[in-house]
Structures are given as structure tokens and as C-alpha cells.
Amino acid sequence: MPDSHRFEPKTATIETGETVTWTNESDIEHTVTAYEDEIPDEAAYFASGGFESERAARNRITEGLIAPGEKYEYTFDHPGTYGYFCIPHESSGMVGTIQVK
Amino acid sequence: MPSIDYDSAADVTERLEQRLVESLTGESSVSRRTVLGGLGVAGGAAVGLGSSRASASSDHEDEDEHGNFGAVGEYRDLDFDPHEFLTAFNTGDSGQDNVPQQVYEEDGRTVREFEFTAVDTTITIAPGVEFQAWAYNGQVPGPTIRAVEGDLFRVKFTNLGRHAHTIHPHLKNLNPRMDGIPQNGPGVLDTGESFTYEWIAQPAGTHFYHCHSLPLKEHIHRGLYGTIIVDPDPERVRENPRDYVNYPGPITDDLRTQLVEEAKSRNHEYAENDAVNEMVMVMNSFDTNFDGGNEVYAANTRAFGYGVGDTDGNGNWTAGETKRPIQIDKNERQRVYLSNATEFDLINSFHTHSQFFDYYDHGTTLTPTRKTVDTIMQTQAQRGIIEIDYSDHEPGLYMFHAHQSEFAELGWMSFFEVV
Ligand SMILES: [Cu+2]
Ligand SMILES: [Cu+2]
Numbered sequence: 351m352p353d354s355h356r357f358e359p360k361t362a363t364i365e366t367g368e369t370v371t372w373t374n375e376s377d378i379e380h381t382v383t384a385y386e387d388e389i390p391d392e393a394a395y396f397a398s399g400g401f402e403s404e405r406a407a408r409n410r411i412t413e414g415l416i417a418p419g420e421k422y423e424y425t426f427d428h429p430g431t432y433g434y435f436c437i438p439h440e441s442s443g444m445v446g447t448i449q450v451k
Numbered sequence: 452m453p454s455i456d457y458d459s460a461a462d463v464t465e466r467l468e469q470r471l472v473e474s475l476t477g478e479s480s481v482s483r484r485t486v487l488g489g490l491g492v493a494g495g496a497a498v499g500l501g502s503s504r505a506s507a508s509s510d511h512e513d514e515d516e517h518g519n520f521g522a523v524g525e526y527r528d529l530d531f532d533p534h535e536f537l538t539a540f541n542t543g544d545s546g547q548d549n550v551p552q553q554v555y556e557e558d559g560r561t562v563r564e565f566e567f568t569a570v571d572t573t574i575t576i577a578p579g580v581e582f583q584a585w586a587y588n589g590q591v592p593g594p595t596i597r598a599v600e601g602d603l604f605r606v607k608f609t610n611l612g613r614h615a616h617t618i619h620p621h622l623k624n625l626n627p628r629m630d631g632i633p634q635n636g637p638g639v640l641d642t643g644e645s646f647t648y649e650w651i652a653q654p655a656g657t658h659f660y661h662c663h664s665l666p667l668k669e670h671i672h673r674g675l676y677g678t679i680i681v682d683p684d685p686e687r688v689r690e691n692p693r694d695y696v697n698y699p700g701p702i703t704d705d706l707r708t709q710l711v712e713e714a715k716s717r718n719h720e721y722a723e724n725d726a727v728n729e730m731v732m733v734m735n736s737f738d739t740n741f742d743g744g745n746e747v748y749a750a751n752t753r754a755f756g757y758g759v760g761d762t763d764g765n766g767n768w769t770a771g772e773t774k775r776p777i778q779i780d781k782n783e784r785q786r787v788y789l790s791n792a793t794e795f796d797l798i799n800s801f802h803t804h805s806q807f808f809d810y811y812d813h814g815t816t817l818t819p820t821r822k823t824v825d826t827i828m829q830t831q832a833q834r835g836i837i838e839i840d841y842s843d844h845e846p847g848l849y850m851f852h853a854h855q856s857e858f859a860e861l862g863w864m865s866f867f868e869v870v
Contacts, residue, residue, distance in 0.1 A: 355613055357499070358499040372499075373499055375499045378642045378643050379611060379643060405530065405548075408530060408549060408589050409548045409549040410551075411568055411570065411589070411611065412566075412568065412609070412611075415611070437570055437572070437589070437611075438568075438570040438571060438611035438612055438613075439570075439571050439612070439613055440570070440571060440572050440573050441571040441572050441573045441582075441583035441584055441585070442571040442583075442612075442613045444571075
């Protein structure tokens, strides 16, 4: 089921201060995990599970999983480009970008 | 000041590495960053995760093509350090942060429990060259797990990846349900499924685990493999010395004592083991364009990872540089737990320069199966223990590599730096 391993849309554009809601519309678990080196320098790290670093998120994968039907929300307070991925499906192409204007 | 030796060794590594990276990234190069940044999909404040709606953009197909390389440059992923991996043993008592583990007694047995997950992860196999791996706990090779013979391995496995996987142990396992093959027990585990494998740690030796889903060659070469170490129990060796030698002659008291001492040096719970510098190496390879042949070879994933980078010539390598020789103390005994995970090629090999070593095939004996050799070969899943003594050698660089010259030049070339 190639369709259940992606972020839709892959790139989303929002205004500073807006909140992005990720909803798991598939029947398997995913994470939303920021690439630490692909977020603006002044921005805080974000990941489902509330981790403070990419390392911690990768180390404790299961705590960051978003179950089918569940949501994860994050409010972006700094403009810039944010790269993020799903830890279990990174190499299956499950990566995305948030552009904050 | 770097000596001439160091400079020229660094030069050669650099040239080979560049040639390898260029051959891989040529015209089909696609940087993940480029893919990430170059799209103009209309924005919104809601993102579907794992959406099953039709995609508005067609980039997904392109992105998903095999052989997705990053730009030529430095290693981006700091999650895997081949030098840390060398000595990362997970015993239940202690181990890596990405391997939840504990040890406890149950029914008179020591249980060493580990949590394993399978994920689809991107790994870096040469500077800027990424590989779309499938990995246990996000790393290739998978975590090294270690127990004492007679203990129980309890591995709680959850498959989070896109494809169905298993864990198949090369141990003497008495329960067919626990064999980790599609035809037995729980069979393959689909995305989201879990199963707890239990294996008695036997026989003493160095062993191998891997995914046994079909097609097998794909599941192995994508990265689902690792090392199991079973330490001999010195008390059991004292009682049953015959089980640990490939020798039909009499077991004298001297021989028995020698075998018990050897078992202590192999057992991580004994002080004798601290005197030995132990390293885990998995010979692996990567088919980066998925054509059924390997483009990159390595010991522990990184092409030339134990090659020569920048040094001041006194063993001080440039900070942050993961490419450097394996530094060893000439007065310490060196032990390598070696296995071969290479897919597609029939064999792999391990050769030391200016040095001979003792080899214990499968590590199941306490006397060498090959004494004083400088080259051994292994087929896939074969493994063994290599014992090396550099105490006679002058300090400096000593190469070791696959003696398939092709493999060596495509990444499986390494150095010990004797200090
Ligand atoms: Cu996912
Ligand atoms: Cu598999």
C-alpha cells in the first residue's frame, strides 16, 4: 500500500504563528519528527511524542507513534523552512516540509 | 606533524573514496534536500499522515525511486558512528540508548530482554551517499546482543516498517515457533504487528541474526542483520571441556585449565574479559541501484570508515571525523567478532597486513580452528572470532581488508593504528 506512507500535502505553507495539525488517515502508525539540521536555527525542535532532539525521538520511536485516527499539532512561531519525516518510513519516502512565511 | 606514511595513506583513502562517490552519484544524483525544498505544493494548515487520498502532486513516485543519493559531502547522519558500533554490546545490563533492555532472573535462568523495532530508515554509507535501508532499531548492522550460554534471549519485536519482517537467529533453538521464518510460529510480521521471540543462548560462540522474509536477498541486503554473542560459561567448560575443542586427544588438567582461562577471557562477566579489546565487525555491502549487484562494500556499513583521515601523526584525529583508523594498544590482546552479511557475492574475506592471527570458526571452540593465518573467508552468515596480537609490532598503520581486491577498493579497506 504505497499510498499509506506519505504526508499529504508533502509541502504545506502557513503563516507564522499558525498551527499545523497532522491527522493519521491510514491504518498504521507513523511519527512526525523534525530533522534537527533542517529547521531554522532559532526554532525549537518538534516531534510527536514531545522529544527535544532527533536523537531522543529515534531512540524512543514507540513513544512518538501516532495511532490511526489520532492527531498531532504544532504551532510554528518562527518563519522558515522545516524538514520532517516519519521515523518508521523515512526511506520509504515519508518526508515532508512546512514553509512558514 | 603527520608522517609521510599517514599523508599518503590519507591520500589513497581520499582518492578511492572520491572515485567511489563519483561513480555512485554521477548523473542520477538526487539530493534529498533538493527533493524536500523544490516543491511548490499548495499550502494548508492540515496535513494528512499516511493519507490514502489521491496525491495532488506526482513527486511521490520520483522520490520513491531506488537509489536516492544525497549530495557529495560530509556524513549527515550522526546517528551511526562506526567506531561506537565496534564496541557497542547490549547485554541487558548495559547497552545502546536505542535498544531498550533489561536483565532479570526467571525460573532459575538469567533473562536478557531487548526491544527491537524494524523501520525504513535512510543511512549514510559514504560521504553524501544515502541508502534506503530497512533496519532493526534504525541502525545497520542491527544492535549486537550478548548473553552467557544458558541464558535466555527475550526479544520483543515490533515491525513498524512498510514490509513484513521477522528475526531469525543462528542459534541452537529448540522451539520451531521461535525460528523467525515465514512458515513457522507467527510467520512474517506485517506492519504494526509484534511478537516476542525467546531463544536459549547456545552454543557459546559468535552468531548471526537476520530477517527471513521473502525475497530473502532483498531483506538481508537492505540491512536487517546483526551479531549475537554467546559467552562461554567457565564452570560449564570445566565440567565439559570436550564440548569446546575440535581435538580428539586426552583432556589433561593443563588443557582443562587453559580452556577455563580462555572461557573467562571470552565472558563479559569476568574480569579476565576486561583485558581484551573486543570489537564487532560485520562485513556488509550495498546494492545502491538495486540491480542485484553491490556497488559499495564495508566493514560496519561505512565505506572506508576505518580508513585514514586527518591526523597529527600522534593518534589525534580531527575532531568530529568519523573516518579514522581503529586505534589499538599494542599491549592489549585484540579480538574481532567477525561475520559476513554480504548479499549477491558468494564470499567475503578478512586479511591482515604484516600480521597473522588465530581464527575460531563460529567461535564455538576455545582452541583455534585455524592457527597462524593472515586470510580467512566467510560465506554469508558464516562468522568467527579473530584473535590478534600486535605486541611485537612497531607503532603505526597496519591495513586490514577484504582480499577480493574489488571489495577493498569499493570501501572494505581499513586500518588498525597500533600505538
Ligand atoms: Cu510512517
Ligand atoms: Cu524483512
